[in-house]
Every structure is written in structure tokens, then in C-alpha cells.
Amino acid sequence: xxxxxxxxxxxxxxxxxxxxxxxxxxxxxxxxxxxxxxxxxxxxxxxxxxxxxxxxxxxxxxxxxxxxxxxxxxxxxxxxxxxxxxxxxxxxxxxxxxxxxxxxxxxxxxxxxxxxxxxxxxxxxxxxxxxxxxxxxxxxxxxxxxxxxxxxxxxx
Amino acid sequence: xxxxxxxxxxxxxxxxxxxxxxxxxxxxxxxxxxxxxxxxxxxxxxxxxxxxxxxxxxxxxxxxxxxxxxxxxxxxxxxxxxxxxxxxxxxxxxxxxxxxxxxxxxxxxxxxxxxxxxxxxxxxxxxxxxxxxxxxxxxxxxxxxxxxxxxxxxxxxxxxxxxxxxxxxxxxxxxxxxxxxxxxxxxxxxxxxxxxxxxxxxxxxxxxxxxxxxxxxxxxxxxxxxxxxxxxxxxxxxxxxxxxxxxxxxxxxxxxxxxxxxxxxxxxxxxxxxxxxxxxxxxxxxxxxxxxxxxxxxxxxxxxxxxxxxxxxxxxxxxxxxxxxxxxxxxxxxxxxxxxxxxxxxxxxxxxxxxxxxxxxxxxxxxxxxxxxxxxxxxxxxxxxxxxxxxxxxxxxxxxxxxxxxxxxxxxxxxxxxxxxxxxxxxxxxxxxxxxxxxxxxxxxxxxxxxxxxxxxxxxxxxxxxxxxxxxxxxxxxxxxxxxxxxxxxxxxxxxxxxxxxx
Numbered sequence: 001x002x003x004x005x006x007x008x009x010x011x012x013x014x015x016x017x018x019x020x021x022x023x024x025x026x027x028x029x030x031x032x033x034x035x036x037x038x039x040x041x042x043x044x045x046x047x048x049x050x051x052x053x054x055x056x057x058x059x060x061x062x063x064x065x066x067x068x069x070x071x072x073x074x075x076x077x078x079x080x081x082x083x084x085x086x087x088x089x090x091x092x093x094x095x096x097x098x099x100x101x102x103x104x105x106x107x108x109x110x111x112x113x114x115x116x117x118x119x120x121x122x123x124x125x126x127x128x129x130x131x132x133x134x135x136x137x138x139x140x141x142x143x144x145x146x147x148x149x150x151x152x153x154x155x156x
Numbered sequence: 157x158x159x160x161x162x163x164x165x166x167x168x169x170x171x172x173x174x175x176x177x178x179x180x181x182x183x184x185x186x187x188x189x190x191x192x193x194x195x196x197x198x199x200x201x202x203x204x205x206x207x208x209x210x211x212x213x214x215x216x217x218x219x220x221x222x223x224x225x226x227x228x229x230x231x232x233x234x235x236x237x238x239x240x241x242x243x244x245x246x247x248x249x250x251x252x253x254x255x256x257x258x259x260x261x262x263x264x265x266x267x268x269x270x271x272x273x274x275x276x277x278x279x280x281x282x283x284x285x286x287x288x289x290x291x292x293x294x295x296x297x298x299x300x301x302x303x304x305x306x307x308x309x310x311x312x313x314x315x316x317x318x319x320x321x322x323x324x325x326x327x328x329x330x331x332x333x334x335x336x337x338x339x340x341x342x343x344x345x346x347x348x349x350x351x352x353x354x355x356x357x358x359x360x361x362x363x364x365x366x367x368x369x370x371x372x373x374x375x376x377x378x379x380x381x382x383x384x385x386x387x388x389x390x391x392x393x394x395x396x397x398x399x400x401x402x403x404x405x406x407x408x409x410x411x412x413x414x415x416x417x418x419x420x421x422x423x424x425x426x427x428x429x430x431x432x433x434x435x436x437x438x439x440x441x442x443x444x445x446x447x448x449x450x451x452x453x454x455x456x457x458x459x460x461x462x463x464x465x466x467x468x469x470x471x472x473x474x475x476x477x478x479x480x481x482x483x484x485x486x487x488x489x490x491x492x493x494x495x496x497x498x499x500x501x502x503x504x505x506x507x508x509x510x511x512x513x514x515x516x517x518x519x520x521x522x523x524x525x526x527x528x529x530x531x532x533x534x535x536x537x538x539x540x541x542x543x544x545x546x547x548x549x550x551x552x553x554x555x556x557x558x559x560x561x562x563x564x565x566x567x568x569x570x571x572x573x574x575x576x577x578x579x580x581x582x583x584x585x586x587x588x589x590x591x592x593x594x595x596x597x598x599x600x601x602x603x604x605x606x607x608x609x610x611x612x613x614x615x616x617x618x619x620x621x622x623x624x625x626x627x628x629x630x631x632x633x634x635x636x637x638x639x640x641x642x643x644x645x646x647x648x649x650x651x652x653x654x655x656x657x658x659x
Binding site for chain 2: 044080
């Protein structure tokens with residue numbers, strides 16, 4: 001028996017998660033009360049679960065033709081950026097204040113993905129300059145122009 | 157001719173300045189690879205909160221129009237389409253630029269865009285009120301089927317897989333039910349306090365369109381993406397005019413194809429540009445020149461992708477069905493300003509509706525004027541590394557979604573939906589039907605509930621929802637669009653399999 005190739009396995013896992021969500025939505029829609037509130041969700045959930053199970057079955061049988069999945073290289077490339085972004089959004093923005101957290105996250109992301117060499121002083125100065133310019137524009141737009149009071153918390 | 161009555165409103169100082177900002181900003185955003193018109197408009201919505209409805213829509217409409225046209229700059233000078241709608245422009249536009257005719261290609265693209273765009277907006281002006289009057293006859297069951305039609309048409313036509321497109325639509329419809337239901341006040345699918353008020357549409361739009369793009373840029377890693385911009389030599393505008401006048405057939409085909417495709421929900425600018433290019437080639441006396449830097453190729457593609465902008469708003473403003481993903485985002489912009497498109501839009505808010513439509517007409521002309529001058533600057537912006545672009549878009553997405561209701565919950569929803577959409581896209585699901593489901597879900601549910609009450613008091617659910625000529629027509633269109641897309645998908649697969657066997 002041959003081992004499933006990575007995209008096929010990915011398709012099985014991906015469509016399996018969607019199918020699990022579909023089953024959960026159906027279960028909740030048909031069991032929760034008051035039933036009048038779940039009339040429309042029931043209608044959607046029925047179609048949702050049928051299509052999701054169909055997609056899952058196709059993935060298991062290797063019939064999925066659409067979607068390239070994620071290669072290991074793509075995943076390793078995106079992982080640091082994704083982690084920094086998620087930490088920034090779900091924790092740092094609130095804990096440190098929007099502007100401080102955005103400055104740090106922006107600078108880290110720029111440093112992680114900038115093709116300019118990490119050994120040259122000039123490229124670091126450039127990153128600092130771009131970060132500072134961006135934050136000035138963001139502060140001008142949101143704090144001054146739109147009067148959006150973002151969380152300031154520990155820092156700013 | 158009611159639109160002429162409101163024409164002066166476009167030229168009030170604030171409105172005109174917003175139109176200028178939207179046009180110039182849109183040109184620059186459009187020329188930036190990775191920033192699609194849909195994403196650009198979604199990111200702009202938070203900036204419209206402090207504006208009046210008409211002013212906000214002027215900004216969004218101008219950005220929509222000029223991002224599509226601005227995409228031609230990077231398509232011609234970098235061979236990177238600024239948006240999917242500009243793919244056909246790269247075929248001849250970039251070759252022209254390589255031959256030292258970059259300025260001519262840019263001038264032709266903006267002139268053709270303006271001609272196509274003006275024609276498209278005129279269609280919008282004359283078709284919308286007629287259809288809006290017709291839509292007055294729609295009851296809850298018809299509106300329910302229209303909402304379902306909007307989701308299924310986009311789901312089946314906009315996706316490579318019909319089943320995955322429809323499944324995306326279902327996910328969107330389900331997401332729309334999260335929160336408290338309007339009639340009983342019952343909690344539905346709330347498993348986190350951030351979801352208590354339901355999913356905010358603007359935060360969702362920003363997340364679904366911006367975050368997958370940011371992660372896609374991350375996935376490319378630290379590669380050197382500084383594409384070489386071809387230098388633009390001076391070229392007299394009169395020469396471009398003469399070429400445009402000689403290419404009436406390509407201009408006519410592009411404008412006609414774009415206008416018709418724009419009216420069909422879900423088909424989009426990418427298909428408009430490619431079909432117009434293909435048809436112009438077939439009807440051209442110099443068809444062998446297509447692909448070798450032929451002006452007609454640029455004219456056909458660019459007139460088509462701008463001609464579809466106006467008509468794509470016809471189903472949106474009359475029936476609440478967005479004709480394109482960007483129109484879906486505009487619908488979000490309308491709703492956030494308390495404007496509900498449909499039969500009574502022109503009766504209740506004629507000033508907003510006509511000022512918005514008129515601004516798109518003037519915007520097309522401004523886009524042409526500024527496009528000819530800003531093209532050089534826009535090309536430089538297109539060189540901005542993807543690392544900077546990813547960080548900028550992430551920052552804008554976070555601040556933009558927070559500013560909707562000053563709520564961290566919206567930021568969490570934005571991020572969660574964005575990350576989910578990135579992974580779903582990798583497995584062949586698309587954002588457009590999901591967004592449509594999310595936007596049209598409340599409309600579908602409200603009309604379904606209202607319809608079921610009427611049905612229970614009359615002859616029952618089946619006769620009410622499945623009977624009557626208009627219901628039957630709508631159901632047939634829903635089924636036909638799904639079957640047609642399924643057939644096209646199977647045909648494309650058979651064609652690919654045959655090509656593989658031949659190879």
C-alpha cells in the first residue's frame with residue numbers, strides 16, 4: 001500500500017476539518033432551542049454538511065483536482081511571519097498599546113522578510129526609517145484625522 | 157435624466173477633493189502588485205466612517221474605478237498585473253514597453269479605460285432605475301431566492317470547483333447567522349465573547365481579502381522581488397489618440413464585452429479582459445500581430461476591464477446582488493452607512509445614489525487625466541518590496557478593523573477569518589462566495605423568516621417558496637448557473653487530461 005502524497009494528505013486533513021465544522025453546525029442547528037431561531041441555520045447546515053462530506057469523500061479517494069496545498073518550503077517561509085502577526089494581534093497590541101506593538105511587529109516583519117542583507121548597516125537604517133515613516137502616517141491618519149482612540153496600555 | 161439634477165453635488169469642494177484622493181490613491185494602489193481592487197476598497201472602508209454616505213461612496217467608487225485602471229501600469233512596465241483584470245494587458249502591453257513604446261502603451265490603456273469606463277457608467281445610469289422599478293414587485297420569497305442566487309452564481313462562476321465554491325457560500329451564510337437572532341433574541345454559535353454581536357462585515361471583509369494576501373507574501377520568503385521597471389520615453393498624446401481612433405473595432409469589442417460581462421454577477425474583470433482580447437484577435441485584420449506588442453491588444457483588454465465596473469454595480473444597486481467581489485465590498489460600504497440597496501434606494505436616497513453614480517462618471521475622466529501623469533510615480537510604487545507591503549497591509553488591517561467599532565473583538569475576528577481564508581484558498585476555496593454568503597445571509601434569513609410566516613398563514617411553505625412564475629425563474633437560474641459551471645469544469649478537466657496525454 002502506497003503512502004498518500006503530501007497534497008492528498010493535506011486535502012484530506014483540510015476537507016476533514018471543514019466536514020467536522022459542517023457536522024458540528026448541523027448538530028447545533030438541529031439540537032439547540034428555540035427551534036424557530038435555528039430554522040434558517042438548519043437549512044444552510046443541511047446543504048453545508050452534504051457538500052462538506054462530498055468534498056471530504058473526494059479528497060479521501062484522491063479525486064480532488066483544485067487547490068495546491070502548502071509546500072514545506074512555503075510553510076517554513078510563512079511560519080515566522082504568521083507567528084509574529086498572531087502574537088501582535090492576539091496579545092501584544094492590547095498588552096503594550098497599539099502603536100508600540102505595531103512599531104515592533106512592523107520592524108520585526110520587515111527584518112524577517114526584507115531581501116536586503118542583514119549584515120549591512122545601511123539596510124538596518126533603511127528599515128528603521130521605513131518603520132518610523134509608517135508609524136507617523138498611521139498616527140496621523142488614525143489618531144489625528146479619524147480620532148480613533150486605540151488601546152494605549154503599558155506603553156503607547 | 158434625473159442624474160443630471162444631482163451632477164452639481166459631485167463638484168462641492170469636499171466631494172471633489174475626495175474624488176481626487178480616491179482617483180489618485182486608487183491609481184497608485186492599483187499599480188502595486190499584491191493590492192487587488194477588492195482589498196484596496198476593503199482597507200479604505202474604515203476611512204469613510206467619519207464621512208457622509210455620499211462622500212464615503214465617492215471615495216470608494218473612485219478607488220474601485222482607478223485601481224482597475226492603475227493595474228495596467230505594473231502590467232505594462234513590470235509584466236506583473238496589478239489585479240487579475242489586467243492579465244490580458246500584459247500580453248501586448250509589456251511587449252510594447254520592451255520595444256520602447258511604454259508611454260504609448262500606458263496612454264492607450266488609460267484612454268481605452270476611460271472610453272470603456274464611461275460607457276459602462278452610462279449603462280449603470282440608464283439601466284439601474286428601470287431594474288429598480290421592476291424590483292418593486294419582489295416579495296420575501298423572491299428576495300430570498302435572489303440572495304441565494306447571488307451566493308450560488310458567485311460560488312459557481314467565480315471558483316475553479318463548483319462544489320468548493322458553493323461550500324464557501326455555505327460557510328459564509330453560516331457565519332452570517334453567528335450572534336443573536338433578530339426575532340427570538342436567542343444566542344447562536346457564540347463560543348467566544350468576541351462573537352456576541354455577530355461578525356462585523358467590515359472586519360470580515362478586511363480579514364478575508366487582506367490577510368491571505370499578507371500571508372501569501374510571507375510564504376514567498378526573503379526573495380529579491382525588486383522587479384525591473386522599464387523606463388518610459390516621452391510619447392505625444394496626439395499619437396495615442398490617432399492609434400485609438402484607428403482601433404475602433406478593438407475599442408468597441410472591448411467595451412461591449414466588458415459591459416455585458418459586468419452585468420453577469422460573479423464573472424469579473426479577469427474574464428472580461430481575456431474574452432475581449434480573444435474576440436478582438438479573432439475579428440482583427442492583423443491577428444498575427446497580437447502578442448507581439450500590438451496596440452489593439454492593450455485597447456481591447458483595458459476598455460473591457462473598465463467597462464465592466466459600472467454594469468457590475470447594476471445588480472448591486474437594484475437587487476442587492478454584487479456583480480463582482482469588489483462590488484460586494486462596496487455593498488458592505490453601503491450597509492455601514494445605513495443605505496440598503498434595492499428597489500427603494502432611488503426613492504429614499506436619490507441624492508446618495510445619484511451623487512455616487514455621477515462621481516463614477518467624472519472619476520473615469522479624472523482617472524484618464526491623472527493616469528497619464530501619475531503612471532511614472534505609480535510604477536515606482538510598484539517596486540516597493542513585498543516585505544514592506546505585507547507589513548503595511550497588516551498594520552492597516554489591524555487599525556482599520558479596530559476603528560470599525562473600537563473593539564478588539566473585531567480585530568480578533570478579522571485575523572481569525574483571514575488566517576482561515578488563507579488555508580482554505582490553498583485547498584481551492586475562494587473568498588468571494590464566502591463574503592457574498594456573509595453579506596447576503598442576513599437578507600436571505602430575514603426574507604426566509606418573513607416568507608415562512610406568510611406561508612404558514614396561507615397555503616404552506618412549498619407553494620409559497622416554490623410556486624409562482626418569478627420564484628420558478630429564479631430557481632431555474634440558480635440551478636442553471638450551477639449546472640453550467642459544473643459542465644464547464646468537467647470540460648476544462650477533460651481538455652487538461654487530453655493535453656497531458658498528448659504531452
